[in-house]
Amino acid sequence: MTERKARADAARNREAVLAAADGLFARSDSPRGVSMDQIAAAAGVGKGTLFRRFGDRTGLIRAVFTARSEAVRAAVDSGPPPLGPATPARDRVPALLDALLVFKLGNRHLSVALEESGGGSPYEAEHYGWWHGVLRDTLAATDAVPDADYASHVLLAAVRADLVEHLVAVEGMSGEEIRGRLGEYVGKVLG
Amino acid sequence: MTERKARADAARNREAVLAAADGLFARSDSPRGVSMDQIAAAAGVGKGTLFRRFGDRTGLIRAVFTARSEAVRAAVDSGPPPLGPATPARDRVPALLDALLVFKLGNRHLSVALEESGGGSPYEAEHYGWWHGVLRDTLAATDAVPDADYASHVLLAAVRADLVEHLVAVEGMSGEEIRGRLGEYVGKVLG
DNA sequence: TCGTCAAACGGACCGACAGTCCGAATCGTA
DNA sequence: TACGATTCGGACTGTCGGTCCGTTTGACGA
Numbered sequence: 495m496t497e498r499k500a501r502a503d504a505a506r507n508r509e510a511v512l513a514a515a516d517g518l519f520a521r522s523d524s525p526r527g528v529s530m531d532q533i534a535a536a537a538g539v540g541k542g543t544l545f546r547r548f549g550d551r552t553g554l555i556r557a558v559f560t561a562r563s564e565a566v567r568a569a570v571d572s573g574p575p576p577l578g579p580a581t582p583a584r585d586r587v588p589a590l591l592d593a594l595l596v597f598k599l600g601n602r603h604l605s606v607a608l609e610e611s612g613g614g615s616p617y618e619a620e621h622y623g624w625w626h627g628v629l630r631d632t633l634a635a636t637d638a639v640p641d642a643d644y645a646s647h648v649l650l651a652a653v654r655a656d657l658v659e660h661l662v663a664v665e666g667m668s669g670e671e672i673r674g675r676l677g678e679y680v681g682k683v684l685g
Numbered sequence: 686m687t688e689r690k691a692r693a694d695a696a697r698n699r700e701a702v703l704a705a706a707d708g709l710f711a712r713s714d715s716p717r718g719v720s721m722d723q724i725a726a727a728a729g730v731g732k733g734t735l736f737r738r739f740g741d742r743t744g745l746i747r748a749v750f751t752a753r754s755e756a757v758r759a760a761v762d763s764g765p766p767p768l769g770p771a772t773p774a775r776d777r778v779p780a781l782l783d784a785l786l787v788f789k790l791g792n793r794h795l796s797v798a799l800e801e802s803g804g805g806s807p808y809e810a811e812h813y814g815w816w817h818g819v820l821r822d823t824l825a826a827t828d829a830v831p832d833a834d835y836a837s838h839v840l841l842a843a844v845r846a847d848l849v850e851h852l853v854a855v856e857g858m859s860g861e862e863i864r865g866r867l868g869e870y871v872g873k874v875l876g
Numbered sequence: 877t878c879g880t881c882a883a884a885c886g887g888a889c890c891g892a893c894a895g896t897c898c899g900a901a902t903c904g905t906a
Numbered sequence: 907t908a909c910g911a912t913t914c915g916g917a918c919t920g921t922c923g924g925t926c927c928g929t930t931t932g933a934c935g936a
């Protein structure tokens with residue numbers, strides 16, 4: 495509709511900021527340790543630019559996160575089994591949770607950043623609503639639990655970023671161990 | 686050991702700060718909206734006092750939380766069934782989780798404050814370690830799950846303060862509903 | 877190629893807040 | 907009452923998220 499012209503430098507800067515933020519979060523131990531000034535500096539961009547493009551800190555983190563998670567979401571939306579929509583519900587539930595877990599294992603710091611700076615509550619982020627919707631619908635199709643909505647929330651809580659981070663960093667579990675345990679656990683819940 | 690004499694005003698101020706903080710957190714929607722200056726002012730105390738007694742913001746929140754949760758912890762430690770140690774493990778697991786849920790329902794804002802300002806990760810707080818220990822040991826005695834340690838983490842994730850807050854404030858569930866759902870869910874996990 | 881102007885840039889600036897510091901006030905004791 | 911140890915309190919500091927506005931730049935028509 496209102497198709498103005500996109501400026502070349504604007505697009506370039508956007509990518510630079512995304513990349514810089516991604517790198518900084520990945521390197522830093524705590525998301526709190528990464529300031530907006532640092533991101534701006536690392537991206538070779540003024541602070542004003544950064545806030546104009548992304549609104550605020552939360553918006554920036556969400557943008558980085560969204561960019562990173564495009565692949566998983568596409569696989570769930572329209573990929574082949576066991577993630578895609580054609581999968582039998584009973585097989586898809588564990589596949590969904592495993593995929594989300596694997597993603598968080600591979601993007602631990604970024605995920606923690608999203609959940610803790612994500613506008614107060616992680617539950618407000620669009621990304622959570624999306625996963626919850628998919629999981630709820632799939633779960634409802636299995637008839638395994640009395641309240642698919644509630645069960646989805648609780649199952650998603652099992653793969654929260656800070657829990658995963660704790661299991662890996664403090665308890666020393668490997669990614670594969672966690673995946674195994676989660677699989678057993680989900681199996682039990684599905685009955 | 687190093688039992689010097691406690692000054693009367695020091696003790697009085699400590700109580701005043703605890704009470705003021707408790708009240709402010711309970712009233713405020715978001716823990717972020719409560720500043721140390723506000724707490725100091727509400728307690729009729731200087732900021733220096735506040736930081737000397739509690740070290741930092743996290744220390745203060747933990748102190749308030751600890752004071753509030755003394756009763757539950759005593760009930761678990763040495764109370765009668767179904768919470769106390771004499772309870773059969775299979776009955777105690779749901780009782781423990783229900784007690785924790787009820788506590789969080791009654792202290793929603795304070796709990797959220799602890800989990801989000803609790804020194805980066807909620808898992809570092811002493812209070813988490815304690816609950817996890819009790820739950821793990823009880824769970825291990827039931828032989829219901831292959832890995833009691835992991836299962837405890839995941840079950841505790843089901844009663845995280847921000848999830849409870851979300852279910853109540855956004856999804857409009859009542860406390861009783863949540864308790865019911867949690868009970869069913871735990872039952873499924875115990876098999 | 878050049879002129880025009882909306883859009884984008886960047887960094888100085890602001891307000892808020894956690895945490896520090898030290899002279900002043902206060903308590904317990906002899 | 908006098909004295910020393912302990913605690914008080916609020917001015918002060920450094921940092922950080924977010925804003926503002928004068929300057930620059932890129933797209934496009936002539």
